[in-house]
Amino acid sequence: RVSKQVGFPVVSVSQSMRLIALYVDGQRRVMEDSAAILSRANQALATLERYKLRLDEVAGTLSALEIEDLVTVRDVCAVAQRLEMVRRIATEIAEYVLELGTDGRLLALQLDELIAGVEPERELVARDYVPEPTARRARTVEEALTELNALTHTELLELPVVARALGYTGSPETLDSAVSPRGYRLLAKVPRLPGAIIDRLVEHFGGLQ
Template sequence: MAPGTPLRDGLDRILAGHTGALVVLGSNAELEAISTGGFAIDVPFSAPALRELAKMDGAIVLSEDGERILAAAVHLSPAASLPTGETGTRHRTAERVARQVGLPTVTVSASMSTISLFTGGPRVVVPRSDELVARAAQALAGIGVHRERLTASLARLTDLEVHDAVTLRDLAHVGQRFEMTNRLADEASTYVAALGVDGRLPALQLRDLIDDLTPLGSLVQRDYVPDDAEAMPFSGLTRLDDQELFDIVLVGRALGFGSDLHLDSPIRPRGLRQLAAVPRLAAGVSARLVGAFGDLPGIAAASHADLMAVDGLTEPAARTLRDTLAHLGAHTAD
């Protein structure tokens, strides 16, 4: 059904020709039991053939994989007792057929210029390609805006971490930005998927915007996850609806910290996010540094001799670590 597929090409041709159609995607014994008339053709599928067959009354039956046209001009008689919210003859028949035989059924409406899909539930109107492109572009623009706000929130968090001044409120703001960006990314992904081959460029743009967010978000959460927590702090934010996500108090509570903490309660980072940015630091050394000194302020205050006592930390890496943290402190002070 996505733009660029042969089936969608055929449906768009029918729509452009201002005719209607009823197409069943697949065949089974239940469909045959309610089918009369028409003629079997069993030929390879092509968009022009679908367009020409739609000029006749009756339904068109395709193979389940959409590779062949099995029959055309078929009269379908689903049970009239099946519930339907549709009023048009074609749509009413399509909904009942989908409910009765369990096969996806597609209608093309000439009067409303729409393509609709029935899968056993309410009708789903298939968006036009230009509508999907517009929605995807809007979602990508929104992600860009929230990405900038997230970057600003992370920069502020870094400044507060260096000066040992982070509060639960500050972490809540960062978590809020991550969740908003992720929700927009999920929405954009549905539009990109629906665009099919036309979604290649938006897909690349989406990937460029969000590819680094998962590892970055993981580092932030590992920095602040409570010792007795069963899940990462940001996981609780998925339970908030869009309106609740704008309430920083609810966001702070959803992070899973103890009830004795309020938004202005101080919390300390372990320092994993900052250590990940230190060049020449071998894998596993960051965790050992946190284990040895407890948190970022402890690591920053450690002497050279104390750092060298950490297993796996080389002399050059220790100097780089101290220089990086000192530069970070000087940069944020500026």
């Protein structure tokens, strides 16, 4: 009640119950012991490491298929799915880092190392593969990323649902259909190649092949 009245966060300390609670915007958040938070954070970090390893595998496969011009919608969805899974677990760990304060410095360094380049990669995949707008269906890169973000955990496990979020129909035939990248993702891996040059190259050639 005090937090609502004054409009500022309020900390409540109960010595008898050994409890610290934070009240912000009408919400109550019990502050846990650092050891308990760190334990959960380490478990989440181990999960992130597994997710990132799998992401690297499917992303590497996608790169090889792009060079051979053998990409299917299924391949794209597998990478988009893994990128979103990594992003979500990283967001959870970032909250633990915030709660831990100075105790979370090492965790923050590990997190930064694991997710380096993930967010740009997520956008580049969308820029490469979100279908061109048509009269019946138009979806921007931002809208596709928002759709992916809005998927539940269960929905994210379904590749047809991921395909629909990206702007495809999601049918079995669509998942196995061929698709060609515009080239943003692979060109971004070229050292010292400015984004403006990449945009002009894609605009000029229209695709990677």
